[in-house]
Amino acid sequence: MNIGEAAALSGVAPKNIRYYESIGLIGPAKRAANGYRAYDETDVRLLGFVNRARSLGFSVNDVGGLLSLYQDHGRASGDVKKLALEHIEDIDRKVAELQSMRRTLKDLTDRCHGDDRPDCPILDDLAAGPDDRPDTVQAAE
């Protein structure tokens, strides 16, 4: 099958399939007589693997590691689990950071009346930094 069909079946856009090939994440595709890339079900399965791993937030680099483990039938499941657990920790760090930003922004927007008047505690805080407003309620969680 051509790249378009492989893309539709695997969920990876043609452009990205070529990109993954160009960076060596997946091997070079076989070619039909006309020079078009030719894929079979095995290739589609592999592309689907890449797609699912990427959508779980694994970096392209990580996916490379997962692919070698996937293709190595003697691999230890502990290696895979380790990668996945590290990735969970990454996610937890990102979530914590985002939630911290969110708390600050929520606090700021709650204190901003948000009408036509120019007074705006959001800008005031950004200009001065929270340290310059010691009267602010720093609610504990």
Added chain:
Amino acid sequence: MNIGEAAALSGVAPKNIRYYESIGLIGPAKRAANGYRAYDETDVRLLGFVNRARSLGFSVNDVGGLLSLYQDHGRASGDVKKLALEHIEDIDRKVAELQSMRRTLKDLTDRCHGDDRPDCPILDDLAAGPDDRPDTVQAAE
């Protein structure tokens, strides 16, 4: 003061100050006789503003918008609040996405014994997709 001191006071690295200047986020700095960039307290305050906005996750583009509002004394606080609220929604979307990834990964790692044996439900799932394992428990929240 030189760029190094302005950097230390504002929390923005010298390299990033030059970068922000190069993309026009901040205006070109005055120059001392020797060609060095020269900053005063007003500049430092502005850099600090940029720094705090960036650390709250506003894009450089957003910061540009906030800066114009900051420097426009007739602006409406509603404009600022709108930007901030949109940003909170962005954050909420990102957190939801990350938490969805985390749930899937946690489910996978819980089912992976993670020892020297090659069997690994993580790789199996990535290879086949969750749809091919209809016996999996899809816990409600």
Added chain:
DNA sequence: CTTGACGTTACAGTAACTGGAAGGCCTATA
């Protein structure tokens, strides 16, 4: 007078694509 810290510019590289140009191939229809 040299050393080291600091400053300057300019260019390349990062992650992971995305868009676009310019052209080749394939099939169907008028």
Added chain:
DNA sequence: TATAGGCCTTCCAGTTACTGTAACGTCAAG
């Protein structure tokens, strides 16, 4: 048979927000 369209090819540029490096100028201290 001509042509229209849709898919395929390669290659290059742009995106975001920096970061690294090179090659150079300047300044203060010992």
